[in-house]
Amino acid sequence: MREQRRLNLINSHLLSRFPALPFDDSLSKYRERTENINSDVLFHTYFINWSHSLLRIRSMMLQSPLFNKYNDIDLPLETRRLRCIEQIAALYFQYGINLQKDLEDPHRIAQLFHSVGEYDLAISTKLTVTLFLYADTIRSVGTAKHLPLVERVFDMKDVGSISMTEMGHGSNVPNVETTATYDHSTREFIINTPTATSAKWIIGGVGKTSNMTALFARLIVDSVDRGVHVFAIKIRDNDTHEPMPGVTIGDCGLKIALNGIDNGFLIFKNYRVPYDTLLDKLSSISPDGKFKSSIKSKEKRLGIIISGIIRGRISVIGGCEIHMRKALTIALRYGALRKQFGKKDSPETSLLDYQIHQSRLLPHLAKLFAIRTGMIYVMELYNPVKAKAEVDPECNELNEYHAILSCLKSLGSIYATSAVQDCRETCGGHGFLACSALGNIRNEQDCHPTWEGDNIILLQQCGKVILKQVQHTFKGEKIKNPNLLYLDVDFEHLKTYKAHFENRETLLNQRLLIELMEYKVNYVINQSLVALRDNAAVYSDVMDVWNNTQVHYIQEIGKAYGEYICTMQLWKFVQTLAEKCQKTANIVKNIFYLYVVERIEKQLGIYLEHAFNAAQAKIVRDTELFLCQELRDISIRIIDAITVPDQFLGSVIGEADGQAYAKIVRYVESDPTTYSKPEWLPILKKIKSTKA
Numbered sequence: 136m137r138e139q140r141r142l143n144l145i146n147s148h149l150l151s152r153f154p155a156l157p158f159d160d161s162l163s164k165y166r167e168r169t170e171n172i173n174s175d176v177l178f179h180t181y182f183i184n185w186s187h188s189l190l191r192i193r194s195m196m197l198q199s200p201l202f203n204k205y206n207d208i209d210l211p212l213e214t215r216r217l218r219c220i221e222q223i224a225a226l227y228f229q230y231g232i233n234l235q236k237d238l239e240d241p242h243r244i245a246q247l248f249h250s251v252g253e254y255d256l257a258i259s260t261k262l263t264v265t266l267f268l269y270a271d272t273i274r275s276v277g278t279a280k281h282l283p284l285v286e287r288v289f290d291m292k293d294v295g296s297i298s299m300t301e302m303g304h305g306s307n308v309p310n311v312e313t314t315a316t317y318d319h320s321t322r323e324f325i326i327n328t329p330t331a332t333s334a335k336w337i338i339g340g341v342g343k344t345s346n347m348t349a350l351f352a353r354l355i356v357d358s359v360d361r362g363v364h365v366f367a368i369k370i371r372d373n374d375t376h377e378p379m380p381g382v383t384i385g386d387c388g389l390k391i392a393l394n395g396i397d398n399g400f401l402i403f404k405n406y407r408v409p410y411d412t413l414l415d416k417l418s419s420i421s422p423d424g425k426f427k428s429s430i431k432s433k434e435k436r437l438g439i440i441i442s443g444i445i446r447g448r449i450s451v452i453g454g455c456e457i458h459m460r461k462a463l464t465i466a467l468r469y470g471a472l473r474k475q476f477g478k479k480d481s482p483e484t485s486l487l488d489y490q491i492h493q494s495r496l497l498p499h500l501a502k503l504f505a506i507r508t509g510m511i512y513v514m515e516l517y518n519p520v521k522a523k524a525e526v527d528p529e530c531n532e533l534n535e536y537h538a539i540l541s542c543l544k545s546l547g548s549i550y551a552t553s554a555v556q557d558c559r560e561t562c563g564g565h566g567f568l569a570c571s572a573l574g575n576i577r578n579e580q581d582c583h584p585t586w587e588g589d590n591i592i593l594l595q596q597c598g599k600v601i602l603k604q605v606q607h608t609f610k611g612e613k614i615k616n617p618n619l620l621y622l623d624v625d626f627e628h629l630k631t632y633k634a635h636f637e638n639r640e641t642l643l644n645q646r647l648l649i650e651l652m653e654y655k656v657n658y659v660i661n662q663s664l665v666a667l668r669d670n671a672a673v674y675s676d677v678m679d680v681w682n683n684t685q686v687h688y689i690q691e692i693g694k695a696y697g698e699y700i701c702t703m704q705l706w707k708f709v710q711t712l713a714e715k716c717q718k719t720a721n722i723v724k725n726i727f728y729l730y731v732v733e734r735i736e737k738q739l740g741i742y743l744e745h746a747f748n749a750a751q752a753k754i755v756r757d758t759e760l761f762l763c764q765e766l767r768d769i770s771i772r773i774i775d776a777i778t779v780p781d782q783f784l785g786s787v788i789g790e791a792d793g794q795a796y797a798k799i800v801r802y803v804e805s806d807p808t809t810y811s812k813p814e815w816l817p818i819l820k821k822i823k824s825t826k827a
């Protein structure tokens with residue numbers, strides 16, 4: 136059927152039953168409304184020093200018949216999984232991945248994963264969980280004797296996985312139930328799944344592929360629960376691929392998307408593993424059977440263990456950026472070429488010429504740049520923070536990095552989920568066809584708010600880190616966090632703040648816009664402190680106080696903080712561009728303005744309380760629309776400069792040449808069943824002939 140479809144695709148223009156479609160120049164005419172930007176400068180600045188390897192990896196994929204999105208649209212589950220493995224194999228060795236290279240430059244593999252993610256997130260996710268997260272856990276909480284395991288997984292002798300989540304506990308990792316009971320007589324651990332809810336669940340790679348896993352289990356020594364620790368254990372025999380005796384492995388089946396990854400479950404029954412499976416950098420058991428740990432608090436220890444896998448969170452931010460970029464490519468190009476209605480006696484109007492259409496798409500373009508620059512920031516911080524954390528796992532820098540990653544992971548997934556949905560809707564009925572690619576992008580994106588830490592939980596954790604820093608200032612300590620130097624805990628002072636702008640020109644001032652983002656962070660922190668104090672008077676349990684101060688308060692701290700970081704990083708990006716091409720920088724400056732102005736507009740309530748008057752609120756609204764209009768024409772050239780090749784997009788309505796109608800027809804006609812009678816015709820006839 137698929138082979139037939141491919142043949143038909145070649146022949147369909149000869150055999151078409153559709154009226155001829157002339158060449159559609161709408162998109163190219165739209166592009167020509169503006170001069171070209173310096174797309175080379177934009178591309179290389181957007182992808183920073185990754186741009187050259189991105190081009191190399193793209194070219195590797197473009198040269199391989201395995202990478203054509205149209206061939207992947209409706210693959211059956213097992214074929215999809217096989218394809219994913221073949222795609223990984225095609226790139227892994229050609230790109231040259233090994234442990235030594237990863238140690239020298241940890242971003243190198245991330246570049247491969249991110250670039251492959253442009254084609255299909257399942258491939259990069261499978262690589263992330265089976266290699267990165269497994270190897271990073273071993274490296275961060277294992278000791279020298281565990282390094283051969285890392286080498287094996289880099290050499291693809293082993294396929295790893297990370298088994299944290301259980302049927303009954305995902306976000307609540309401290310409460311996982313799997314047990315690893317120490318038996319001193321043999322110096323082994325006995326792994327058990329004591330209840331149905333403690334089966335390891337939805338673990339990437341486990342369904343069919345992995346032979347190793349980093350298992351999160353409660354360590355029991357002398358009947359004392361020592362909290363969650365990690366064990367690098369074998370789950371399948373390397374030769375026979377059979378589950379190890381005492382291990383039951385199953386497949387969780389079809390998911391909403393990302394079906395290239397086989398997510399599975401694990402059940403253990405008295406499975407004995409040697410002592411050395413315990414990753415014992417932080418905790419160990421002495422030869423005379425005594426438990427000891429350099430970190431006394433169970434919670435802190437688990438926090439440090441989990442911080443070992445932060446590369447997963449960075450790749451989620453990257454995945455969100457890719458989804459936004461792909462969806463916006465399709466929706467902006469389609470918005471330019473698609474025409475509906477129009478003025479009397481004039482040609483019909485492009486959708487993108489409608490103000491409302493611009494306001495549905497262009498703020499997302501601004502958020503795309505914001506998230507991209509936020510991601511560049513977390514990548515820059517990664518190496519120095521990791522180096523510091525290796526020496527001192529309890530260092531402040533790691534805590535602060537955790538807060539930044541948590542809020543940017545959450546913001547990225549909030550932005551991308553809403554962007555992708557808006558892109559789908561702005562493409563109307565054509566956007567609903569599978570061959571528009573938007574459904575697949577939306578389904579893939581759907582995972583990001585949940586995995587690698589649920590957004591709500593991460594925003595809570597970010598809020599907690601920031602509130603702790605605020606508490607220190609009450610004790611007279613100076614704030615050290617470079618993203619919080621403007622902190623003002625004098626709420627009375629904040630109430631007197633008045634923003635100074637009288638019109639669009641005075642609003643569009645970078646210093647003022649940054650000040651307004653700082654104001655928002657201060658405002659939500661102060662509001663949260665007040666709400667926490669009020670709730671402390673109402674509830675006796677500290678959990679109730681905390682949980683009832685989330686909505687409108689602590690959740691908003693993480694978001695405001697993340698948006699402040701993005702604002703600063705996006706402005707830095709504009710300045711970097713200005714050093715290379717002032718004209719392009721001026722255009723991206725409008726993107727910066729739109730990002731901040733739209734973020735303020737969406738939370739005008741905060742500003743109207745003290746900082747703005749009603750006339751200023753109107754200026755903000757009008758300015759947002761003005762900026763959308765300013766960016767409307769050039770938006771096509773901007774997205775052209777940073778988007779993926781057509782072959783990775785796999786969208787008949789979003790390709791660069793703008794021949795959406797011809798390509799829809801070609802794609803639909805290439806299906807051998809398009810003009811055939813249904814196999815179920817006899818049933819239809821029977822139903823029609825049935826008398827009521």
Ligand SMILES: Cc1cc2nc3c(=O)[nH]c(=O)nc-3n(C[C@H](O)[C@H](O)[C@H](O)COP(=O)(O)OP(=O)(O)OC[C@H]3O[C@@H](n4cnc5c(N)ncnc54)[C@H](O)[C@@H]3O)c2cc1C
Pocket residue numbers: 264297298299300303304305306307336337338339340390393398582585586587588589590591592
């Ligand atoms: C495709 C996919 C692949 C995965 N791969 C892996 C893997 O390889 N290894 C692995 O270990 N795990 C994996 N996971 C699991 C993933 O990490 C968890 O799904 C995630 O941590 C969320 O946990 P949960 O599903 O138990 O949701 P829950 O924690 O049950 O959350 C459900 C809902 O309740 C809300 N909620 C929870 N607690 C609170 C609270 N205190 N206050 C307010 N609201 C709350 C959450 O916001 C969420 O909306 C994968 C998941 C998916 C979808």
